[in-house]
Amino acid sequence: MEGGVYLNLPKVAVLTMEGTNNEEEAFQSWRGAGANAEIIHIKKLENKIRKLEEFDAIFFPGGFSAGDYVRAGAIMASRLRATVMRDIENFVDAGKLIMGSCNGFQVLIELGLIPNIGGDYEREAALATNLSNRFEARTVYLKITNNTCPFLRKFRINQIIRLPIAHFEGRFIPANEDLLEEISNNNMIGLKYVDPYGKEVGYPWNPNGSVLNIAGVCSKSGNVLGLMPHPERVFNKYTQSDWPRGNEEDYGQLFFKGAVDYLNEKF
Amino acid sequence: MKINIIVTLKDNVEDAEGQSVLKALHLLGYDEVSNVRTGKVYYIEMKGNDLSKGYEFCDKLLANPVINKCKVERDD
Amino acid sequence: MKINIIVTLKDNVEDAEGQSVLKALHLLGYDEVSNVRTGKVYYIEMKGNDLSKGYEFCDKLLANPVINKCKVERDD
Amino acid sequence: MTDSFKVIKLRELSLGQLKKISRDLALGLSVQEMARIQSYFKNLGRDPTDVELQAIGQAWSEHCGYKSSKIYLKKYIFGLNSEKIYSQGDAGVVLLDDEYAVALKMESHNHPSAIEPYGGASTGVGGILRDILSMGAQPVAVTDVLYFGIRKYKNYPSPEFIKSGVISGIRDYGNRVGIPTVSGGIYYSDMFSPNVLVNVGCVGILKKDKIAKQSIDKKGIKLIIAGGKTGRDGIHGVNMASANLDSGSANLSTVQLGNPIIKEPLIHAVLEANESGLIYSLKDLGGGGLSSVVGEMLYAGGMGGVVYLDKVPLKENDMLPWEIWISESQERMLLGVEEKNVPQVLEIMNDWDVTSAVIGESVEGSKLTLYYKGEVVMDLDLDFVTSPPLYQRANRITYKEYKFDIPKERENYDGILLKMLSDPNIASKEYAVRQYDHTVRGNTVIPPFTGIIGKEGPSDASVIKINWENYTAISIAHGSNPFYSQIDPYMGARNAVDEAYRNLVSANSIPIAFSDCLNSGNPERPERMGEFISMIKGLSDEARELGVPFVSGNVSLYNETGLKSIPSIPTILAVGKLKDYRKAITPDFKGVGNPIYLIGKPEIEFGGSLYFRIQRKNGGRVPYSNPKVLYDRSERVLKAMDLGLVLSSHDVSEGGLALAIAEMTIGSDIGAEIDLTGLTFGRPDFFMFSESQSMFIVEIQKGKENEFEREMGGSSIKLGYTGGQILNIKLNGRTLINLYNDQIRSKWKEGYT
Numbered sequence A: 001m002e003g004g005v006y007l008n009l010p011k012v013a014v015l016t017m018e019g020t021n022n023e024e025e026a027f028q029s030w031r032g033a034g035a036n037a038e039i040i041h042i043k044k045l046e047n048k049i050r051k052l053e054e055f056d057a058i059f060f061p062g063g064f065s066a067g068d069y070v071r072a073g074a075i076m077a078s079r080l081r082a083t084v085m086r087d088i089e090n091f092v093d094a095g096k097l098i099m100g101s102c103n104g105f106q107v108l109i110e111l112g113l114i115p116n117i118g119g120d121y122e123r124e125a126a127l128a129t130n131l132s133n134r135f136e137a138r139t140v141y142l143k144i145t146n147n148t149c150p151f152l153r154k155f156r157i158n159q160i161i162r163l164p165i166a167h168f169e170g171r172f173i174p175a176n177e178d179l180l181e182e183i184s185n186n187n188m189i190g191l192k193y194v195d196p197y198g199k200e201v202g203y204p205w206n207p208n209g210s211v212l213n214i215a216g217v218c219s220k221s222g223n224v225l226g227l228m229p230h231p232e233r234v235f236n237k238y239t240q241s242d243w244p245r246g247n248e249e250d251y252g253q254l255f256f257k258g259a260v261d262y263l264n265e266k267f
Numbered sequence B, C: 001m002k003i004n005i006i007v008t009l010k011d012n013v014e015d016a017e018g019q020s021v022l023k024a025l026h027l028l029g030y031d032e033v034s035n036v037r038t039g040k041v042y043y044i045e046m047k048g049n050d051l052s053k054g055y056e057f058c059d060k061l062l063a064n065p066v067i068n069k070c071k072v073e074r075d076d
Numbered sequence D: 001m002t003d004s005f006k007v008i009k010l011r012e013l014s015l016g017q018l019k020k021i022s023r024d025l026a027l028g029l030s031v032q033e034m035a036r037i038q039s040y041f042k043n044l045g046r047d048p049t050d051v052e053l054q055a056i057g058q059a060w061s062e063h064c065g066y067k068s069s070k071i072y073l074k075k076y077i078f079g080l081n082s083e084k085i086y087s088q089g090d091a092g093v094v095l096l097d098d099e100y101a102v103a104l105k106m107e108s109h110n111h112p113s114a115i116e117p118y119g120g121a122s123t124g125v126g127g128i129l130r131d132i133l134s135m136g137a138q139p140v141a142v143t144d145v146l147y148f149g150i151r152k153y154k155n156y157p158s159p160e161f162i163k164s165g166v167i168s169g170i171r172d173y174g175n176r177v178g179i180p181t182v183s184g185g186i187y188y189s190d191m192f193s194p195n196v197l198v199n200v201g202c203v204g205i206l207k208k209d210k211i212a213k214q215s216i217d218k219k220g221i222k223l224i225i226a227g228g229k230t231g232r233d234g235i236h237g238v239n240m241a242s243a244n245l246d247s248g249s250a251n252l253s254t255v256q257l258g259n260p261i262i263k264e265p266l267i268h269a270v271l272e273a274n275e276s277g278l279i280y281s282l283k284d285l286g287g288g289g290l291s292s293v294v295g296e297m298l299y300a301g302g303m304g305g306v307v308y309l310d311k312v313p314l315k316e317n318d319m320l321p322w323e324i325w326i327s328e329s330q331e332r333m334l335l336g337v338e339e340k341n342v343p344q345v346l347e348i349m350n351d352w353d354v355t356s357a358v359i360g361e362s363v364e365g366s367k368l369t370l371y372y373k374g375e376v377v378m379d380l381d382l383d384f385v386t387s388p389p390l391y392q393r394a395n396r397i398t399y400k401e402y403k404f405d406i407p408k409e410r411e412n413y414d415g416i417l418l419k420m421l422s423d424p425n426i427a428s429k430e431y432a433v434r435q436y437d438h439t440v441r442g443n444t445v446i447p448p449f450t451g452i453i454g455k456e457g458p459s460d461a462s463v464i465k466i467n468w469e470n471y472t473a474i475s476i477a478h479g480s481n482p483f484y485s486q487i488d489p490y491m492g493a494r495n496a497v498d499e500a501y502r503n504l505v506s507a508n509s510i511p512i513a514f515s516d517c518l519n520s521g522n523p524e525r526p527e528r529m530g531e532f533i534s535m536i537k538g539l540s541d542e543a544r545e546l547g548v549p550f551v552s553g554n555v556s557l558y559n560e561t562g563l564k565s566i567p568s569i570p571t572i573l574a575v576g577k578l579k580d581y582r583k584a585i586t587p588d589f590k591g592v593g594n595p596i597y598l599i600g601k602p603e604i605e606f607g608g609s610l611y612f613r614i615q616r617k618n619g620g621r622v623p624y625s626n627p628k629v630l631y632d633r634s635e636r637v638l639k640a641m642d643l644g645l646v647l648s649s650h651d652v653s654e655g656g657l658a659l660a661i662a663e664m665t666i667g668s669d670i671g672a673e674i675d676l677t678g679l680t681f682g683r684p685d686f687f688m689f690s691e692s693q694s695m696f697i698v699e700i701q702k703g704k705e706n707e708f709e710r711e712m713g714g715s716s717i718k719l720g721y722t723g724g725q726i727l728n729i730k731l732n733g734r735t736l737i738n739l740y741n742d743q744i745r746s747k748w749k750e751g752y753t
């Protein structure tokens, strides 16, 4: 946990509590992308020992916050909602960046940060149990369907990439059809599950049964991204599951580098 | 006071666990079973007498209104 | 017939989920809550009228007698 | 005196009464052992308290005391290649380079898993993680080797129930704690009904100068307990693990489910305190609870100590002192901390939301004194408590007559190969492993399944990089074959080592350490004890030649019911090293038209082989491993890999070279043309399906045949070329096997949909 050494680098808070467990690779990924990352236990936010406003980006890592008991992400979200929701809202309004992967996406949904069509941080969607009713750990193909959000700016539209997934609750369900339409109309879908040829098909290429094969969603203004796959686990291309077959692309890095570039330009 | 909070999926949300239990029961030969849905119960012991607290717990923690329904009952 | 099967942990088996919920409720300021335990409900629709089938389901699939208790009730 | 503890009038008891006391207090001790305790107290001139008797009962259990096995472990295993061991404690440690070291350990959780599979397996994972953490190492990988039964036995849970419980237990614990589960094995045989075996392993990385010490050699070191609270769960677990499984019913107090959400922050907190140099000594609470860990930590450093049992954070306030002392509640660590560092350590624990408390300290002398609410409830010499009687039990080594039923030769072996591919011992284990998060921590370079996404085949070793700075990585694999061990425990053990070793080599890594988990039956039966000793000798004879030490291990005896016993089966966890993980090699074929070579030579030795098993025939003696040959071939293969000649590699195990090649087509969707003309010794089936040890199949760069053959020094045989949609094996123009890649893959993946 280094901090304050590189004063002019974008500062990123990787939030943690018992059960979150991607914080180390998230920390390393942000650092590798040129940010000054720090792992912050949410207790320190709750007790006001640390403040979100010190940071330029927040990362909600994957894992099983509080065991994922009740519902994935629910306990972490309800703690944050009860204590620092106002700070998070200000953070979003300031145009700073927030990203959540896997359990982090679940937390963003439970916090109402995604999709937040209504603008008042109500819960408008859920990530329900995979239709296969089992934990799925494997690599999936994804199509980039939006590259205006800072995390995705280094990709081409319709680019097919590969990322690992590992989750039990990833089935994206919006509250109603209208919301889903709003999400599409506002170009908020960031990534979709596809087959190797880029076609949208069902299981197993869509590992959880998400509507419209949605794998990741950006906020309307683009500064919040939630996704089920794990870019932080493949920052290093040699952790991409099929690299020995000569498929050596740096997909994971591009998420973080895009974000860091954006922060460097903007702040 | 003791209260039970029962959280289930809304009827229009597919219940993956229910489906897989149904499948397993059929595999065990119980063809008479036609549907299974699942839910979660929280047995809560607390001071006071205000059942509405239960709904607060649902709202703040135990349920996501997009997919869940909540029932709160006193356990005597 | 509709039956509900409720599977809980035996009293002397620790309930990690219940404890996590208890801790979360305390952190949300609900100090009046003193204990939380959890259970699972299966809502089953089936032909016939034989409640004892429910116990068979428990036995064969839904519960582990070493750690679980099962309650079967008719849902009317 | 309060009634929180009792004095047991032991000195005046008859032998029969001693036996009764042992049973009534569930001490699990024999009459002779009770008599030894009695005479000790006669000498002291007083009677013991219940706390004292319980403490001795724990320390002297087979599980904690290694009463039946220690003499043999000392003779054959300890000290073997030990100059290569950096440190030994709860886990063993070897150096990786000037800066880093790797800690590893494998352990059984057989008895708990037979009674409550979910809790048994998950607490197994929890326990092995603690062992690694105890060395000050960051756990980087969990592994699990599982042995399931097939038939259901009356009064015992069904194998299906056991299997799904065990797999879910490993999944839920490993995933929640955030350590990837990356390697293992699953075996099916009636040998394991109803005695299921659940062997779990863990590997960790540490900076060599941050290794945690496990003893206290100085007075005034404070003892801090951290993590989970202490409860009535898991009392007398070690005694259960030291007895036959005599019915399916459970003693409830020993059933535990584990709580990974307490463990996860505990790992962070302990490592942070260790990294900051605040920990003087460190150990985990496993079997025997506080009783065993406090005793061992002090005894190892020649110190005595005092502990205040009322300071231990409890789950239930009405626990009795003896219960507190021997409870095996999960997720707890014991930290020895210098007084000046105590506040900082408590603060780190608090930062991570981890419960902790100072419960005592070390003192001069060799006495361990326990207080409860101001009263002394135990005051014993550690010398006595921690030295249980060791037994050289009666043993008989039997030599069996091997039967060899020759199967008929066939025109075509498509059916045989497909049957092999779908045999539950061979078929894809993705139904389990893909429920395990194997990429968390972002360090997994080679996962358990590799190849084209959606078509992956099995890998031989998983590779985990050790940091984000350089290209160093470790490889992890296992070796075990219960079918060989059943026929020949000595060779079975040697072959298990061979398999683990060649799996690591196949991935282009250098084997550096083994951990062994030794499963056997009732040691009080001479044949069992004979088998057990043969197994240990086998491990020793094989590993000595290979120059690899056993840095840690575990013994699980009494895997036996009234009905039957398991054979003596070792599970080997092996760890290797890669200087540059970018050179790691996987089994899936990489290109078309590349030469395929066999390294090694198939012999007619089919005992326990898959080919004979699926035809329900006896195969004679099991394959014989020769470690000198294995070592030589491995050096050559590694050299060829280093020269960049090798594109893919797979070790030959069950099903022989034909199955190995079939597996190489799975992840690549590249077939192979194999021509055995002039290569076989009469029967081509014997050539194709022989499980002779120390063999590899490799795919070589086109045009590098000469260079490669030179490096192999005569131990390579060219079999054919990669390419096409079909695996075709021919002999003298006759087709022996002709199967589409898709057919092979779908058979192999049948159980995983």
Ligand SMILES: Nc1ncnc2c1ncn2[C@@H]1O[C@H](COP(=O)(O)OP(=O)(O)O)[C@@H](O)[C@H]1O
Pocket (backbone or CB within 6 Å): D143, D144, D145, D146, D181, D182, D183, D184, D185, D186, D426, D427, D428, D429, D432, D433, D436, D447, D448, D449, D458, D459, D460, D461, D462, D653
């Ligand atoms: N129970 C398990 N847990 C984790 N990994 C496993 C387990 N069983 C098998 N694996 C992994 O799956 C891969 C294929 O295993 P297996 O089919 O047994 O291969 P092999 O025949 O090479 O031993 C290996 O990487 C192995 O480590």
Ligand SMILES: [Mg+2]
Pocket (backbone or CB within 6 Å): D459, D460, D503, D651, D653
């Ligand atoms: Mg292998």
